[in-house]
Amino acid sequence: MARILAIDYGGKRCGIAITDESKIIASGLTTVDTSDLLNWLSDYVAKEEVELFIVGEPKRLHGEASESEKLIQPFLEKLAKRLPDIPVKRMDERFTSKMAFDTMIASGISKKKRKNKALVDQISATIILQDYLYNL
Template sequence: MARILAIDYGTKRTGLAVTDELQIIASGLTTVNTNELINYLKDYVSKETVELFLIGEPKQMNNTASQSEVFIVKFMEILKKEIPQIPIKRVDERFTSKMAFQTMIDSGLKKNQRKNKALVDEISATLILQSYLYSK
């Protein structure tokens, strides 16, 4: 089997998470500056076998697309062009940032550590991936 890579896209930073090769465990991978994201992903897939990109789909409470969806769609177009061999699937990411912050509190991280937005992005990507694995 191959890995699944989850992407919590942001205009500045993007959180990434990945499964093990058996697709059992979701783990945070890293947070990347969004302007370096495509190059990072190209490098990653040249070293690891990835069968699917999961990209968070931010929605409003009334189920309409959030304002960031425009940027995500543009990113997906570039991703499909640059790495066409790996399919993309969308996953509802409502509440993942709040859940990530709560996870940081529950794990005992100090207030200064919880201000680390890059860590929140990485945890959010992990939550997106974990929810997908549960749904399979």
């Protein structure tokens, strides 16, 4: 069975989360340098069956697109050319970084580990994917 893969896209690195095969549980998978993301995704889908990409949609408080969207659009165009058989859906990612940080505190992660931005990105991708699964 195919999985759903979520991406918290960033200028330097991207958090990646994946569902289980039953599409019930979202788990953080890894963090990938943005410059390597397309190659990483191509390699991943060659090994694992992915039916859908969920890409975070950064918005401002009042719903308009944030500046980050200008970076995401060219990536989405390249992704559609590279992996045209896998559809992409967008998911509002407002407050996911804050939620990720709060989750790290609540789970007892040390102050030193909470400074790891890669971990925040991975948890953010997991929250984006959980939100998508919840809204199915």
